[in-house]
Amino acid sequence: MRSGALKRRSYxxxxxxxxxxxxxxxxxxxxxxxxxxxxxxxxRLEVSPGAPYRHFTxxxxxxxxxxxxxxxxxxxxxxxxxxxxxxxxxxLVRAARAYVEFAAxxxxxxEVLYTKDVFVxxxxxxxxxxRPLVEAFLIPxxxxxxxxxxxxxxxxxxxxxxxxxYAAFLxxxxxxxxxxxxxxxxxxxxxATRALVxxxxxxxxxxxxxxxxxAGLPVQTWIDIVSETER
Numbered sequence: 001m002r003s004g005a006l007k008r009r010s011y012x013x014x015x016x017x018x019x020x021x022x023x024x025x026x027x028x029x030x031x032x033x034x035x036x037x038x039x040x041x042x043x044r045l046e047v048s049p050g051a052p053y054r055h056f057t058x059x060x061x062x063x064x065x066x067x068x069x070x071x072x073x074x075x076x077x078x079x080x081x082x083x084x085x086x087x088x089x090x091x092l093v094r095a096a097r098a099y100v101e102f103a104a105x106x107x108x109x110x111e112v113l114y115t116k117d118v119f120v121x122x123x124x125x126x127x128x129x130x131r132p133l134v135e136a137f138l139i140p141x142x143x144x145x146x147x148x149x150x151x152x153x154x155x156x157x158x159x160x161x162x163x164x165x166y167a168a169f170l171x172x173x174x175x176x177x178x179x180x181x182x183x184x185x186x187x188x189x190x191x192a193t194r195a196l197v198x199x200x201x202x203x204x205x206x207x208x209x210x211x212x213x214x215a216g217l218p219v220q221t222w223i224d225i226v227s228e229t230e231r
Contacts (some may be wrong), residue, residue: 003058017055029108070109071129095136096163096193103167143228154203162164
């Protein structure tokens, strides 16, 4: 929703921090993250312009809080979709499907998760919240028989990129405006992920592999984090 007016919401008591996150998500859903301002969130909540700064240092800090919520919602959805599946290929496929579904159901959270205001230069506050998302792709990729080391990281990044691509195409009407658009996009992302697994031999290492980033950190850094956690 990027048009129309949002009702002003008076804020009287309770958790101002959470209220700011909620109203910010609503504003971003309407207008996009590029034009979002803390001042507008204050007007919606009818609080003083300085009130948010008791909870957030700046706009980037507020967007980071929204990105953390995005990670939590996405991780929970992936966990539900993958739940009970033991085959690593199917876990990777289900993670890709869940990613597309999340983006369609939570467009504002999806947009904030990848805004440069959040990930520019890396954001230490997001390392732990993002880790379950990276693990959802990296761990099953590494458990597929015959996939090890660099091939696993290449496959994980490729699967995440495919899922992100389908998710990004969906709002633009690539999969039509029919009620089945989400199902079509999710199915296509799943099929493309299976194709990546089948053609994984082509995903060979390349010069500069260690510089490839995933969610703001080099892939090798994520591999080290996940490996340390598993120990």
